[in-house]
Amino acid sequence: MDDGDEGAVRATRRKRADARRNEKTLLDAAAAVFVDSGVDAPVRDIAARAGVGMGTIYRHFPTRADLIIAVYRHQVEACAEAGPALLASSATPHAALARWIDLFVDFLITKHGLAAVLRSDQSGFDALHAYFLDRLVPVCAQLLDAAVEAGEIRSDLEAFMLMRGVGNLCVGADADPRYDARRLVELLIAGLRRPA
Structure with missing residues (x-):
């Protein structure tokens, strides 16, 4: 050459x-x-x-749909990459989990708008949802396992259940300004701690 x-x-x-x-x-x-x-x-x-x-x-x-789908994928990747980085940089695994869940809440806020955009494309939405689960459930499980191994949190919670619970707390947050989903999620994560 x-x-x-x-x-x-x-x-x-x-x-x-x-x-x-x-x-x-x-x-x-x-x-x-x-x-x-x-x-x-x-x-x-x-x-x-x-x-x-x-x-x-x-x-x-x-199109707006192209942008929203790209943001969705971008946020999934950012959440997936953040898990290990937070574990490495946080004082405790529980602190890493709490910071990761905060990023996950930001993602969920965007995800709720995605459903409306993809209303007519159920297979496209299903494929994105499968991608979301494949990428994020293992990261959440890694964070939970680290906090359990450190003796910080209860051991009877699966990653999917936690993510689903956080998601349910975020549903409808934009419909009522008095409803503070982020505060309820903070309480949920604090409630995972084992009694001293």
Whole structure:
């Protein structure tokens, strides 16, 4: 390969890396806006938060459904990657679990809007839900197991049950401003502790 070919390959790789970074920035901004304002938030709010023009968002995600599905997958991956990182960086496994559940609540807030967007595509929704379970149940189980092994929490709770309980506490949180799902989830996680 001559120098010109090598330069073209490097430029292509750099362009791909830049495109991935830009897409991640867009997805992070969209996730934050969706958590704050719901999945019906104006695209201009996402563009402003990401520091890009609206055309950039539409170039990456031609429809709102495309954007919401991409945010959903992005948040699943972020939650999956956060579990081990939180275990490594938190003072205790229970603290790591609590921080991870907080991220999971943010994800659930966005996920509830997804159902409305995919109303007409049940198989697409089912595939995303299976992906969600495949990626996140093992991470939650790892966090629970670490807290059990440390003697911090009860040992009679399965990851799926905990995630389902947290999900149920989050349902309808946007319908009543007096309902604080996050506070109830905090109480649930605190209640897992073994008595001293």
